[in-house]
Amino acid sequence: MAERxxxxxxxxxxxxxxxxxxxxxxxxxxxxxxxxxxxxxEVVDNAVDEALSGYGKNITVTLxxxxxxxxxxxxxxxxxxxxxxxxxxxxxxxxxxxxxxxKFNSQVYKSAGGLxxxxxxxxxxxxxxxxxxxxxxxxxxHLRFExxxxxxxxxxxxxxxxxxxTLVRFKPDATIFSTVDFKYDTIAxxxxxxxxxxxxxxxxxxxxxxxxxxEFFYQNGLVEYITNLNEEKKPIIDVVNFSEVDxxxxxxxxxxxxxxxxxxNETIYSYVNNVKTSDGGTHESGFRTGITRAxxxxxxxxxxxxxxxxxxxxxxxxxxxxxxxxxxEELLEFEGQTKGKLGTPVANSVVSxxxxxxxxxxxTENKEMAMRIIxxxxxxxxxxxxxxxxxxxxxxxxxANKQEVILSDKLTPxxxxxxxxNELFIVEGDSAGGTAKKGRxxxxxxxxxxxxxxxxxxxxxxxKLLHNEEIATIxxxxxxxxxxxxxxxxxxxxxxxxxxxxxxxxxxxxxxxLTFFYHYMRQLITxxxxxxxxxxLYSVSxxxxxxxxxxxxxxxxxxxxxxxxxxxxxxxxxxxGLGEMDAIQLKETTMDPKTRFLIQVDINDPFLVxxxxxxxxxxxxxxxRKWVEENVDFNSVDTFMKEVK
Numbered sequence: 001m002a003e004r005x006x007x008x009x010x011x012x013x014x015x016x017x018x019x020x021x022x023x024x025x026x027x028x029x030x031x032x033x034x035x036x037x038x039x040x041x042e043v044v045d046n047a048v049d050e051a052l053s054g055y056g057k058n059i060t061v062t063l064x065x066x067x068x069x070x071x072x073x074x075x076x077x078x079x080x081x082x083x084x085x086x087x088x089x090x091x092x093x094x095x096x097x098x099x100x101x102x103k104f105n106s107q108v109y110k111s112a113g114g115l116x117x118x119x120x121x122x123x124x125x126x127x128x129x130x131x132x133x134x135x136x137x138x139x140x141x142h143l144r145f146e147x148x149x150x151x152x153x154x155x156x157x158x159x160x161x162x163x164x165x166t167l168v169r170f171k172p173d174a175t176i177f178s179t180v181d182f183k184y185d186t187i188a189x190x191x192x193x194x195x196x197x198x199x200x201x202x203x204x205x206x207x208x209x210x211x212x213x214x215e216f217f218y219q220n221g222l223v224e225y226i227t228n229l230n231e232e233k234k235p236i237i238d239v240v241n242f243s244e245v246d247x248x249x250x251x252x253x254x255x256x257x258x259x260x261x262x263x264x265n266e267t268i269y270s271y272v273n274n275v276k277t278s279d280g281g282t283h284e285s286g287f288r289t290g291i292t293r294a295x296x297x298x299x300x301x302x303x304x305x306x307x308x309x310x311x312x313x314x315x316x317x318x319x320x321x322x323x324x325x326x327x328x329e330e331l332l333e334f335e336g337q338t339k340g341k342l343g344t345p346v347a348n349s350v351v352s353x354x355x356x357x358x359x360x361x362x363x364t365e366n367k368e369m370a371m372r373i374i375x376x377x378x379x380x381x382x383x384x385x386x387x388x389x390x391x392x393x394x395x396x397x398x399x400a401n402k403q404e405v406i407l408s409d410k411l412t413p414x415x416x417x418x419x420x421x422n423e424l425f426i427v428e429g430d431s432a433g434g435t436a437k438k439g440r441x442x443x444x445x446x447x448x449x450x451x452x453x454x455x456x457x458x459x460x461x462x463x464k465l466l467h468n469e470e471i472a473t474i475x476x477x478x479x480x481x482x483x484x485x486x487x488x489x490x491x492x493x494x495x496x497x498x499x500x501x502x503x504x505x506x507x508x509x510x511x512x513x514l515t516f517f518y519h520y521m522r523q524l525i526t527x528x529x530x531x532x533x534x535x536x537l538y539s540v541s542x543x544x545x546x547x548x549x550x551x552x553x554x555x556x557x558x559x560x561x562x563x564x565x566x567x568x569x570x571x572x573x574x575x576x577g578l579g580e581m582d583a584i585q586l587k588e589t590t591m592d593p594k595t596r597f598l599i600q601v602d603i604n605d606p607f608l609v610x611x612x613x614x615x616x617x618x619x620x621x622x623x624x625r626k627w628v629e630e631n632v633d634f635n636s637v638d639t640f641m642k643e644v645k
Contacts (some may be wrong), residue, residue: 007624009106009388017098017125017148019098020079020122020126020263021125021126021148024176028122028126030477031177031178032178032179033178033179033186036181037187039170040069040071041071042107042119042120042122043119043170044118044167044190044194045275046071047072047075048194048274050075051201052198052326055074056073056165057074057183057202059071059073059191059194059201059202059205060526061187061191062170062206062207062208062422063206063207063208064208066083067172067180067181068169068170070167070168070169070170070173072165072166074535075163075165076136076165077134077137078090078120078136078168079136079357080137080141089143090153092143095120095130095149095478096121096124096151097121097240098121107615109111121149124145125147126150126172127171127172129168130144130145130149130168130169130171131144131170132166132168134165138162138199139161140157140159140163141156141158142155143156148173155528163450164452166586175454182561183197184207184210184212185608188205188214191205192607193602194216194361196216196224196228197219197221197225197271197274198221198274199218200217200219203215203216203519204216207610221256222241222254222255222256222322223239223256225320225518226239226256226258227239229607229610230258230260230320231614232614233261233263234262235258235260236261236376237255237316237366239258239557240257240362241254241255242254242355242358244354246350246386247356249328249331249346250328251331251346252326253283253325253326254323254324254336255323255354255551256321257319259424260318261361261376262318263320264486265318266316266318267320267606268287268288268319268323269321269607270287270320270322270323271320271326271340272325272326273326273327274324274420277334277339279341281341281343281632282347282351283323283342283347284323284342284351284352285352286350286351287321287351287355288312289312290352291315291316291319291355292311292312292315292316292358293352294356294359295359295373296309296315297360298374298539299377299378302371304374305378310378310381311384311515314356314378314381314384315377325347327342327347331344338630362428379438380484383387384484385479387484410448410451410473411447412446414438414493415442415443416444416539418442418444420494421494422445422493423444423493423497424448424493424496424497425446425447425448425492425497425533425591425630426497426498426499426513427446427448427449427450427499427500428449428499428500428506428577429577429578430451431540431579432577433447433450435578435579435581435582435583435586436449436578436583437588440587444592448474449476451469452470453505453508454468454471454509454516455468456470456512456515457516457519457520458515466627472529477492478524479491483520486520486521488524492543496530497532497598498513498514498530499532499533499535499590500578501576502534511616515613518609525602525603530600531598531600531601532601533590533591535588536590537559537575538552538554538559538562538573538575539551539575540552540553540562540563540570541566541571541574542566542567542569542570545636547632551552551644552589554597559572
């Protein structure tokens with residue numbers, strides 16, 4: 001075979017925004033719903049940057065009936081004057097060039113989230129069309145782009161106005177994204193977060209499709225943010241708020257925090273220039289170091305440590321904290337185009353020193369509150385040590401003592417000891433469980449059938465939790481403890497797959513199990529170990545000689561395709577549950593890694609998840625009823641599978 005030559009002619013230069021359309025995930029993370037909403041965040045970030053610089057008190061996001069979204073701010077307006085370097089209007093450059101904008105000039109923006117200068121241009125590149133209207137210098141200016149960022153209407157003045165600001169309206173390109181349906185709740189949650197972070201700025205969302213409208217405005221910012229998050233928790237102390245501008249770096253830091261009883265998780269959200277840093281970074285590392293040192297030093301001073309220093313996990317159990325930094329442009333470093341992780345080295349020491357000094361002073365001046373916090377941390381330490389000791393004893397003993405809990409005898413374990421390759425299927429019902437046992441890969445797949453519905457673990461005692469057969473068996477099977485003793489390094493399965501019928505009861509069981517994992521094994525979710533199996537809704541079969549062949553469908557759209565492929569003589573079966581499939585069918589549609597669909601469970605929006613769990617799984621039925629009445633259309637058909645596939 002002749003060798004394929006690699007020459008200079010094989011090198012292609014992608015002009016303008018072509019690179020964005022060619023590799024959109026490089027710029028917005030994905031082309032699913034998360035990436036779709038990232039287009040909104042990029043435009044909102046520009047409006048926020050103006051408000052951060054003191055220009056504008058209102059930012060409005062509107063979801064239009066035609067599938068487009070618009071963002072209106074009251075800033076200075078993107079410049080409409082001619083840029084000397086290019087001879088083109090500044091606003092045109094901002095929407096067509098990847099690395100162009102005022103964010104690179106510290107005289108224009110002291111701090112800004114849009115460091116990379118690609119936000120507006122990426123939104124334009126991935127849109128069917130994008131309209132930009134600028135209110136500036138007494139005039140109204142307009143330009144329009146179509147088909148992935150191509151200028152079709154050059155900048156023109158279309159009127160006069162005393163207003164100032166920018167209106168960006170765009171319609172995402174359906175050929176790029178798996179879904180172009182903007183989610184009201186997702187955007188509303190994002191705007192509410194921004195309002196918490198920007199005291200005195202009003203964020204408004206209007207949904208013309210449904211008529212919904214909300215406004216978010218907070219004078220006490222991060223304090224109200226923490227109060228909102230911990231509304232149904234039992235606080236140890238009132239919300240504590242610290243802020244400071246570092247004299248050397250000019251980094252502005254604000255931190256709010258609160259410790260709560262009966263909470264086994266740490267909840268830390270961090271932001272840089274109002275951009276959520278979902279993957280943490282140097283500021284989060286500095287916070288963790290500083291608060292651990294402050295608590296240890298104080299606890300040692302009052303004689304409560306007895307020679308055993310607290311680990312960071314002991315200190316942060318039950319802690320809710322918000323970290324918000326304003327970082328000057330010349331110091332700002334993000335890791336990754338989507339700005340998910342702060343890389344600015346100096347932010348570590350700035351945040352660490354601030355929280356150490358401020359929190360040490362708080363502990364010293366509030367002795368009663370301080371002793372409550374230290375006792376909670378020491379209790380966590382003792383529970384961690386006891387749990388670790390119990391695990392070590394169980395491993396070294398040939399016959400570990402049986403726990404005083406009721407365990408199900410229904411688990412069919414996997415044979416392999418290579419735990420991360422193993423999969424645990426938590427299956428609805430004995431019938432489906434029996435079928436799954438026959439169709440499983442015995443080496444790597446374990447089956448645990450459920451007897452009925454698990455408990456709602458949102459607000460029950462630990463004693464009741466452990467004496468529930470289903471929950472106790474799940475804890476024992478996963479093998480990594482739960483709550484404060486949970487250690488992800490001890491898990492016996494790389495994938496934990498919830499497999500239920502595709503009906504309301506199945507969805508309810510999924511929700512109950514996810515609530516349990518969220519409260520007591522949250523790291524399983526955040527580390528990507530929890531999945532939901534997606535069984536087909538239909539089987540289309542026909543006789544082919546002596547054998548029957550099948551095509552499977554997961555929704556009405558794929559059903560139509562399957563019927564067309566199989567022909568008029570085919571038969572359609574609507575599965576009412578997993579138990580209606582035989583072992584071969586269940587294996588090839590739902591269990592075989594080569595042919596199945598799985599939904600990986602993640603927490604993309606922690607604030608929204610916390611609110612949803614509180615509303616839907618909490619004790620207050622009136623709040624739940626109100627939310628259902630306002631948000632659920634019982635006449636609509638759920639088409640989420642289009643997005644999954």
